[in-house]
Amino acid sequence: xxxxxxxxxxxxxxxxxxxxxxxxxxxxxxxxxxxxxxxxxxxxxxxxxxxxxxxxxxxxxxxxxxxxxxxxxxxxxxxxxxxxxxxxxxxxxxxxxxxxxxxxxxxxxxxxxxxxxxxxxxxxxxxxxxxxxxxxxxxxxxxxxxxxxxxxxxxxxxxxxxxxxxxxxxxxxxxxxxxxxxxxxxxxxxxxxxxxxxxxxxxxxxxxxxxxxxxx
Ligand SMILES: [Zn+2]
Numbered sequence: 001x002x003x004x005x006x007x008x009x010x011x012x013x014x015x016x017x018x019x020x021x022x023x024x025x026x027x028x029x030x031x032x033x034x035x036x037x038x039x040x041x042x043x044x045x046x047x048x049x050x051x052x053x054x055x056x057x058x059x060x061x062x063x064x065x066x067x068x069x070x071x072x073x074x075x076x077x078x079x080x081x082x083x084x085x086x087x088x089x090x091x092x093x094x095x096x097x098x099x100x101x102x103x104x105x106x107x108x109x110x111x112x113x114x115x116x117x118x119x120x121x122x123x124x125x126x127x128x129x130x131x132x133x134x135x136x137x138x139x140x141x142x143x144x145x146x147x148x149x150x151x152x153x154x155x156x157x158x159x160x161x162x163x164x165x166x167x168x169x170x171x172x173x174x175x176x177x178x179x180x181x182x183x184x185x186x187x188x189x190x191x192x193x194x195x196x197x198x199x200x201x202x203x204x205x206x207x208x209x210x211x212x213x214x215x216x
Contacts, residue, residue, distance in 0.1 A: 022140065025099035026089060026131060028082035031074030034067055038171065038179045038200070048197045049171055061190050063166055063201045083202050089131035090163065090204040097141055102132035110158045111135045113142065115151035118211060125207035129167055138216045159210025165189045168199040
């Protein structure tokens with residue numbers, strides 16, 4: 001089992017392209033692929049997915065996260081998303097293209113590019129798995145990202161957001177105790193605690209509030 005098998009494709013609104021000059025911050029490299037020594041550990045009467053050599057910080061939001069290297073060099077894997085850098089962008093409000101802050105210094109609001117606009121007059125938080133894009137890189141993202149071009153891209157700033165879910169692969173135990181992936185890239189709300197013991201998170205989902213359309 002490797003990182004590459006757990007990463008996801010364009011559902012992430014990823015910046016995948018074979019033509020852009022820049023290597024986006026959230027795109028992984030083949031050399032960052034690592035083995036995932038997955039197992040189940042009995043905790044409180046429940047079998048929890050774990051690494052045989054797990055570290056405490058490999059759990060977050062009550063779920064185990066896909067392990068990956070952080071070298072950022074080598075052969076880039078354009079269609080995929082680097083789990084830890086995607087999560088870091090979400091947690092810290094960083095640009096998925098350059099990895100720097102996506103907060104507008106003038107307004108304190110975060111710049112975001114989404115594949116489509118949220119429904120008009122719908123005040124409900126808008127969920128996304130695509131990290132912010134700083135103002136400087138909005139145009140580059142719109143030009144270079146085929147996934148965005150296929151939709152009707154929506155440029156906006158966001159006043160607030162909170163983590164609300166994960167994209168994850170679910171695992172079970174097969175013949176002879178073999179680890180088996182039973183579902184690939186499912187969206188789990190953070191309160192779906194009954195599924196978390198079997199989940200390996202690959203991307204963080206956040207809910208956006210106070211969304212304003214913008215022009216760059
Ligand atoms: Zn940027």
